[in-house]
Amino acid sequence: MRMRLVFDNIDFTIVGHMASLLESEGIACEIRNAGASGLAGEIPHTLVYPELWVLDKIDEERAREIIRVYRDKDASAPVVADWTCPKCGEIVEGVFAECWNCGAGAPS
Structure with a gap:
């Protein structure tokens, strides 16, 4: 060993x-x-x-x-695009399903 x-x-x-x-x-x-x-x-x-x-x-x-x-x-995992929060307008990294600023969910 x-x-x-x-x-x-x-x-x-x-x-x-x-x-x-x-x-x-x-x-x-x-x-x-x-x-x-x-x-x-x-x-x-x-x-x-x-x-x-x-x-x-x-x-x-x-x-x-x-x-x-x-x-x-x-x-090889696909890169998920960043998204704009529909509630507060914050730019959120694509890996997150909720806005870090206000907690709103990512748009569908």
């Missing part, structure tokens, strides 16, 4: 999401460097990226495939 690095990213939330995906598939994993961003500038920034490690090397290939499939699917 030897740990293997399977993913890293500057954004901890992305690494955390990948960890959740692996855990939901029964793959034990660990995030390292979660709090290391404070060292940025003192050492090369790539050395403080949060890292996702699988605890058993036997899970490495499967974990990499789960991450690859998810990221490919995420990258």
Whole structure:
């Protein structure tokens, strides 16, 4: 049983999401460097990226495939156009179904 690095990213939330995906598939994993961003500038920034490690090397290939499939699917998702709130006129990013300003729903 030897740990293997399977993913890293500057954004901890992305690494955390990948960890959740692996855990939901029964793959034990660990995030390292979660709090290391404070060292940025003192050492090369790539050395403080949060890292996702699988605890058993036997899970490495499967974990990499789960991450690859998810990221490919995420990258190919259609971009939803921004919309104008019919109630207050605020411009709202297309990913949101409600206006952040007044709570009105997106137009159909």
